[in-house]
Amino acid sequence: MKFNKIFFGILAVSALTFTACSDYEDTDVRSPRANDDNVRILASNPASLELDPTDAQFDLALARTSTNAAEYKINVIQNDENAFVFPETVAFADGETEATITVKMADNAPVGKAVNYEIALDEEVSALYKADGVGSFAGSATIVKFNLLGVGQVADYFMYSGKSGLMITVAVNMYQRDDKPNVYRIETPYTSAINTLTGYTGNIKEYGQPTIDFTVDNDDLVTFDDIYLNVFYWGTNEPENAIIAYLKDGTQAEQTLVRDNEGNPLYFKLSPAYYVLPAVGGFGQNPLYVSFPGFDLAGATGAIYGVYGTDGNPYVAAEL
Numbered sequence: 001m002k003f004n005k006i007f008f009g010i011l012a013v014s015a016l017t018f019t020a021c022s023d024y025e026d027t028d029v030r031s032p033r034a035n036d037d038n039v040r041i042l043a044s045n046p047a048s049l050e051l052d053p054t055d056a057q058f059d060l061a062l063a064r065t066s067t068n069a070a071e072y073k074i075n076v077i078q079n080d081e082n083a084f085v086f087p088e089t090v091a092f093a094d095g096e097t098e099a100t101i102t103v104k105m106a107d108n109a110p111v112g113k114a115v116n117y118e119i120a121l122d123e124e125v126s127a128l129y130k131a132d133g134v135g136s137f138a139g140s141a142t143i144v145k146f147n148l149l150g151v152g153q154v155a156d157y158f159m160y161s162g163k164s165g166l167m168i169t170v171a172v173n174m175y176q177r178d179d180k181p182n183v184y185r186i187e188t189p190y191t192s193a194i195n196t197l198t199g200y201t202g203n204i205k206e207y208g209q210p211t212i213d214f215t216v217d218n219d220d221l222v223t224f225d226d227i228y229l230n231v232f233y234w235g236t237n238e239p240e241n242a243i244i245a246y247l248k249d250g251t252q253a254e255q256t257l258v259r260d261n262e263g264n265p266l267y268f269k270l271s272p273a274y275y276v277l278p279a280v281g282g283f284g285q286n287p288l289y290v291s292f293p294g295f296d297l298a299g300a301t302g303a304i305y306g307v308y309g310t311d312g313n314p315y316v317a318a319e320l
Contacts, residue, residue, distance in 0.1 A: 036065065036066045037064055037065065037066045037070070037072070037125040037126070038064055038065035038066070038125075038126070039062060039063075039064040039072050039090075039121050039125045039126050040062065040063055040064070040121070040126060040132070040133025040134060040135065041060060041061075041062050041119070041121065041133055041134055041135070041136070041137040042060075042061045042062060042063055042132055042133050043132060043133055043134055043137075044061070044132070045060050045061055045137060045139070046058075046139070047138070047139045047140070048114075048139065048140050048141075048142075049139070049140070049141045049142070050141075050142050050144050051105060051141055051142065051143050051144070052143075052144070052145060053111065053143050053145050054145075056104065056105035056109065056143050057102055057103060057104040057105060058102070058103055058141065059100045059101065059102050059103070060100060060101050060103060060119075060137065061098065061099075061100050062090055062098070062099050062100065062101065062133075063097055063098050063099075063132070063133055064092060064097055064099075065097070066097075067094070067095050067096070067097060068094060069092065069093055069094040070091075070092055071089040071090065071091045071092075072089060072090050072092075072121060072122065072125055073088065073089055073121070073122055074086055074087060074088060074089060074090060074101065074119055074121070075119060075120045075121070075122065076117070076118075076119055077118040077119060077120050077136065077138075078116055078117055078118035078138070079117050080115040080116045080117065081108075081109070081110060081115055082106060082108070083105060083106055083108070083109035083110065083115040083117075083141075084103055084104070084105065084106065084109075084115070084117050084141070085103070085104040085105070085106050086101070086103055086117075086119060087101050087102070087103075103117075105141065105143060109143060110143070111143045111144075111145070111178075111179050112142065112143070112144060112177075112179040112180060113142065114140045114141070114142045115140060115141060115142070116138065116139070116140045117138065117139060117140070117141070118136060118137065118138040118139075119136065119137055120135060120136035120137075121135050121136070123135065144177065144178075144179070145177070145178035145179070146175035146176065146177055146178065146185050147175060147176050147177075147178055148173060148174075148175055149174045149175060149176050149184075149292070149293050150173075150174060150293025150294065151171050151172065151173060151174065151293055151315075152171070152172055152173075152174035152186060152290060152291050152292055152293055152295075152297075153169045153170065153171055153172070153289075153290070153291045153295070153297035153298065153307060154169065154170045154172055154186065154189040154288070154289065154290050154291075154297075155167060155168075155169045155170075155288070155289040155297055155298070155301045156189070156288045156289075157287050157288065167301060167305060168194075168197065168198060168298075168305035168306065168307075168308055169297050169298040169301065169305075169306070169307045169308070170189035170194055170307070170308055170309070170310060171307050171308065171309050171310075171315040172186045172187045172188070172189050172310065173186070173187045174186050174292065174293055182215055182216050182217065182218075183213060183214075183215050184213065184214055184215075184216070185211050185212065185213045185214075186211065186212050186214075186290065187210070187211055187212075187310065188209055188210055188211060188212055188310070189310060190209075191310045191311075191312075193310065193311050193312030193313075194308065194310065194312060196312060197308060197312045212224070214290070216257055216265070220256055220257040220259070221255070221256060221257075222255045222256070222257055222268045222270075224270070255268050255269060255270050256268065264292075264294075265292045266291065266292060266295045267289055267290060267291035267292065267295055267297055267300070268289070268290055269287055269288070269289050270287065270288045270289075270290075289301055
């Protein structure tokens, strides 16, 4: 009987120990098992990065609870193709609770290919009770270079028709990927200034997708990934009402590129450009045009309002 009491007493203590651990997971309340350092890699660090070859490095942010000067070891768990150069430690000065480490891409890092990494802190210093960080962190990086081609134009018969139904054209910088010349990038034409100019009844947010990429294959077919416009439907300011432009013709997001007699690319037309509002379904099947530098898209589409920059100001035709 005495043995049973001791045995059940041990069980009770064990249960309390495990309960204490689980009760403090992902909270800001200190667990009795947490150490004084509580070093963590912040979960807000981007998991996927695109780096320019002229500045092929990035920072990762860390935090801790203790305030004494200390260094902590950075353990490399994964380093694809030895593409990353990690510091051996992260240093916190006396009184500091935040620090960053700089990760550089090696000279032999591949270009145009995503490579993965994972780093971790020693377990004895990273017993976590904070919800903002992790003891290990995994991510990827791609070295990509885009060269400026010039100024292209975008005409969207749904977004830019405005209350009067008259079209404008927006001038945007166009780039070409260095290692994959069939991949192009334009700066987003969907800005608050253009929204105001056209009188669109929704509300375009500045924090929308900053760039849009598209690919031209060997048959001159143009493909887009889905484009997230961060447009708020009819001024409701509700984020769940954001319009998403899928830009698909039926089930295929493919359109043929138009070239001149010398083979130079002029423009392509997505028709219809299909807009989807999650709350109410699809609508707004209207054409969308994108032109390459040097082509007068405004004249070709009859956008009599002329050409405007993304800041909403008239764009000088001589600059096209």
